[in-house]
Amino acid sequence: MLITVIDYGSGNLRSATKAFEKAAAGRSDITIVLTDKAEDVLKADRIVLPGQGAFADCMQGLSSVPGMIEALHETVIKKARPFFGICVGMQLLATRGLEHGEHQGLNWIPGTVRKLEVNDPSLKIPHMGWNNIRAAGPQGHSNDPSLRPFVPSHPLLNNLPPNPFVYFVHSYAFYLDNKDHELASCDYGNPFTAAVVKDNIAGTQFHPEKSQKIGLQLVQNFLDWAP
Secondary structure (H helix, E strand, O other), X not given: OEEEXXXXXXOOHHHHXXXXXXXXXXXXXXXXXXXXXXXXXXXXXXXXXXXXXXHHHHHHHHHHOOOHHHHXXXXXXXXXXXXXXXXHHHHOOOOEEOOOOOEEOOOOOOEEEEEXXXXXXXXXXXXXXXXXXXXXXXXXXXXXXXXXXXXXXXXXHOOOOOOOEEEEEEOEEEEEOOHHHEEEEEEEOEEEEEEEEEOOEEEEOOOHHHOHHHHHHHHHHHHHOOO
């Protein structure tokens, strides 16, 4: 199984790659490649898109790699190979981003990336550090965290403890058009989407590579995921 981590000049590429290498340790059937070549993406069995920085800069960086957008569309949309976006790599799945103007995203999951809505003036932006997440599910996506216990409602959430803590660094969030695409949420003054999933496409606003055992388990779940 070939896992490609896309190098387009953005994100903690080495640390993200190391996290996947650690999760795949001892599995001779898995090869992990950090690449900026579209042809490697076309051959991939699973694709990882890290991201760090501004939405527009990341989208421009991805678009500037020859053939990369086309290869992603062919492999992820047409061939339905599992895809995982991290932080801004997840945000690029949106229809558009509103950071420093309006910019088009990949439009794989309908929604808008806009500034994190925080009503509590004591909470600082960017949202940086550890916070717990809650699974989306049959609770009806309630805004009341007490009504949304962590339930492994999706294979990507298997073997995680109740209300797991993960590591965030962001000022913008992905506001979904359809809450059915929310895999998990987090509360920071207001609820926001912490993870998304649609068919074979998934992503997290938090950084699995910085989230210690929880992040490692999530990566292992992605490696085993059969959407």
